[in-house]
């Protein structure tokens with residue numbers, strides 16, 4: 001990933017640099033050559049103006065002076081020829097000596113005919129830039145002169161320019177490389193950290209968290225959701241472990257009692273006391289009930305979301321009917337005040353909730369009192385309440401009542417219940433998107449308040465006649 005980022009940054013940079021530097025270098029070379037031509041041309045014209053009269057009069061001494069002066073000033077080679085092409089004066093390396101004939105040298109021949117010529121020419125000392133102009137005296141061409149300069153100066157300048165451009169491009173590429181390495185590292189560091197975190201999580205280290213980067217937003221979101229996932233896994237596994245520990249602890253007591261009873265039966269042989277065997281059976285029943293409650297709680301922990309609209313009236317009616325016999329035996333009256341309401345719930349779930357709450361209420365309701373089930377709408381929700389006239393709960397007890405395996409001190413003394421009823425109720429109500437709280441009932445006992453999302457009343461089933 002990092003290498004790919006670097007390669008893409010660098011290739012773009014190199015492309016831009018080449019696209020910019022190449023034309024720049026070429027234009028520079030051309031402009032250098034043009035500047036030299038211009039210089040030679042203006043020097044040539046100046047000499048032609050001063051050399052006209054001496055040339056017309058064949059004053060070689062003056063001409064030689066002028067030519068040498070100019071050659072010394074400019075470093076260029078200078079040749080002056082008369083109208084026949086004979087050299088009258090020359091200066092500089094590789095120039096024809098005075099007296100030599102240049103007839104046949106194309107540029108000088110053309111200039112003697114009145115033309116101006118310039119361009120690159122091959123010469124014994126390497127390529128030169130040559131400018132040849134006619135020398136005119138009183139409306140007639142009296143000869144020609146040629147200025148030539150070695151191209152090596154231009155070539156050196158162009159070479160230096162190329163080197164400079166290359167160096168600059170290299171420097172820019174180096175800076176880009178540095179900056180993009182830092183950038184690529186800042187991109188890939190959170191990724192590498194996430195990678196390491198994920199593999200540690202995979203190895204079972206649930207405490208692992210990664211640093212959340214400020215930028216880019218995608219990585220920030222990814223790091224955040226990684227952390228929340230790890231946190232959730234951690235707490236889920238933690239509560240799972242606590243649950244297993246609690247459950248094992250709760251199973252230990254009845255198992256120990258069962259072993260004691262069975263050891264007594266074994267020791268007494270065929271003449272064992274029948275209470276021991278009955279006690280053993282009772283422990284087995286208690287164990288079975290505990291395991292069943294645990295199963296119900298486990299199922300409630302991952303109960304599905306509600307799928308139906310349930311009418312409360314008939315449901316409460318049916319549950320009160322089911323508990324009527326128990327209530328009658330304990331001398332407790334069952335009342336209902338349920339308006340025609342419906343809630344969003346999973347079928348069968350509210351029955352379990354009511355059964356647990358009614359069982360609790362009947363356990364504590366004093367003889368002659370009544371247990372009331374009330375339901376009424378509150379905004380978008382429905383409040384379903386179960387009131388009793390029992391001892392109620394202290395504030396401290398209410399905060400603990402929904403903890404798994406929590407029982408009131410009196411229930412612990414009597415070894416009645418397992419403290420799983422209210423936790424089961426809470427899980428089921430939560431699964432329906434509701435909430436459950438405990439409050440004081442008007443009659444002095446406890447009021448369990450279940451709040452559920454309201455639903456439109458389901459249409460009555462039409463029975464064909």
Ligand SMILES: Nc1ncnc2c1ncn2[C@@H]1O[C@H](COP(=O)(O)OP(=O)(O)O)[C@@H](O)[C@H]1O
Pocket residue numbers: 356360361364388390391392393401406407408411412416417418419420421422423445446
């Ligand atoms: N209506 C109530 N009034 C007073 N105490 C209650 C009431 N309902 C439950 N409790 C107390 O809360 C404890 C936990 O109840 P619950 O979770 O239903 O467990 P269990 O399975 O033992 O009934 C019980 O020990 C009981 O003493």
Ligand SMILES: [Mg+2]
Pocket residue numbers: 356359360417421422
């Ligand atoms: Mg209970």
